[in-house]
């Protein structure tokens with residue numbers, strides 16, 4: 001099985017979709033000759049033509065709004081938003097239109113649309129490019145939110161997203177694009193939504209993460225293991241649908257949990273995870289659930305982003321606190 | 327297209343220089359400073375000492391000519407991100423610009439009395455700000471004009487159209503200065519709009535639009551000065567489309583060989599806006615050659631001093647995450663600061 005980086009796996013998934021389904025179109029900024037600013041669509045315009053891989057005018061609201069129209073017309077658009085921070089320019093289209101069109105038309109207008117967006121910190125981007133805004137979108141009923149952490153999952157979840165009859169926001173961690181590499185089959189496969197992955201088995205404390213924070217949690221698990229503590233790492237894979245049962249069962253096994261998110265603390269998706277555990281695993285908890293996150297301040301310039309982002313140390317300390325509790 | 331100085335440095339028939347020689351020399355020095363800083367910034371970026379950064383190269387006449395038409399004491403500039411020499415002329419210290427691209431939040435600081443908003447990264451978001459700023463200054467009877475920079479790519483965003491619409495309605499004293507440099511990253515101008523020009527949209531919003539040769543310092547200056555004067559006299563907004571070309575990559579992370587036709591690049595290289603001004607000055611007076619030659623060492627020295635200044639400032643620190651987020655931080659943020667800065671885990 002070939003080893004691929006996450007960006008290669010995504011490109012392979014897009015290629016497969018264009019190859020197998022003539023309704024699939026890619027629309028976005030710089031997706032053509034440039035192949036996208038991260039090369040996710042490298043070579044695809046040359047292979048499938050300018051009518052199927054389309055360089056759009058610089059206007060996110062019309063990229064997303066037109067993709068909705070394309071989807072309703074019977075096409076299968078995959079829209080690339082260059083950075084999730086610039087999906088704000090399309091937020092009304094995403095939250096009010098794309099996510100609700102099925103509901104508002106009482107099932108008449110389905111929107112099988114995939115929105116891909118790069119996001120997240122740690123790669124020294126210019127300002128406003130790095131925020132982890134997934135919680136905004138997890139708060140939009142009607143929209144599925146997918147957050148792969150591995151190359152294998154990126155391709156398999158992308159295939160599931162493209163096949164889904166409803167809109168999906170597919171968030172790609174900038175930090176993982178080239179750093180994360182794993183085995184990715186050449187043949188088509190799907191990774192189902194709503195099933196978390198046990199990234200690392202462990203017994204004493206559960207670390208819950210998604211996207212690039214999974215690798216952070218794994219490094220923390222290594223550090224804890226060096227100190228004789230067995231930590232389990234869960235990768236949620238999809239925030240909506242959330243694997244409520246898998247989460248509750250996993251945390252019930254250890255009774256201790258740390259939720260790791262890259263986003264600021266307040267109102268982050270970690271709060272949803274904690275609340276879900278309080279509802280579903282309360283009597284198994286042996287310590288308060290901890291959250292590790294960025295502070296409640298704006299994503300800063302690159303020179304201080306390492307101070308801002310949650311660190312291995314932060315996760316290790318939080319895990320030790322849960323173990324120190326009675 | 328408005329044109330005053332042709333590529334050989336000769337004034338078009340029936341035109342005169344809108345600036346005297348000393349001013350042209352000063353503008354040229356700033357253009358050369360910008361070009362030299364482009365090279366320095368790219369080299370620092372390759373060494374990992376600078377973040378991703380967008381060069382001005384090719385657009386110096388467009389940026390400097392437009393900024394020259396403003397009075398830094400009264401007027402405002404609302405930038406995009408490719409206008410370093412305009413920011414400098416308006417009073418933003420080069421050392422702060424350097425700190426910003428070193429990733430130090432301190433670089434964002436705008437000195438008191440400097441009429442600038444921060445560099446804008448979110449494309450076109452600055453355009454409505456500029457309209458509101460101009461409208462507010464006008465409401466307060468301040469004798470001030472706002473010039474807002476943006477690109478051909480930015481002119482596709484809704485924010486641009488909404489800003490123009492509002493500016494036309496309230497008669498805001500604003501100059502929309504559109505730098506059509508041919509590209510929005512890899513997307514060519516022809517893929518942004520089916521319209522013949524970008525400036526002709528002004529008519530739909532009820533104010534004048536003009537297209538100028540953006541590699542012609544005099545044309546840019548004269549047309550901008552006209553728009554500024556109109557705004558000052560209560561005549562409302564103007565849209566200026568400055569037709570120029572980015573000669574380098576979009577930014578230091580870009581690979582233009584994937585999308586730029588070398589023949590087009592060659593064509594525009596021959597229209598270099600700096601060469602044009604130099605030719606003009608030397609044709610006016612052969613003695614200018616020596617003054618121009620001295621600029622190279624002079625601007626290199628200025629850049630080195632600014633770098634030393636930037637490096638001499640306080641090192642980055644955790645407190646910068648929390649400073650200037652709120653005037654009065656909420657208690658939770660105060661506690662987060664205590665944990666992270668003072669180490670109370």
Ligand SMILES: Cc1ncc(C[n+]2csc(CCOP(=O)(O)OP(=O)(O)O)c2C)c(N)n1
Pocket residue numbers: 029058082086089408447448449450476477478479480481507509510511572576
């Ligand atoms: C809202 C938004 N969308 C996308 C981007 C990514 N991006 C950065 S620069 C750029 C192109 C801008 O082109 P233009 O306005 O012509 O300015 P130029 O870089 O040519 O000076 C794009 C798409 C962004 N920064 N903001």
Ligand SMILES: [Mg+2]
Pocket residue numbers: 477478479505506507508509510511
């Ligand atoms: Mg441009």
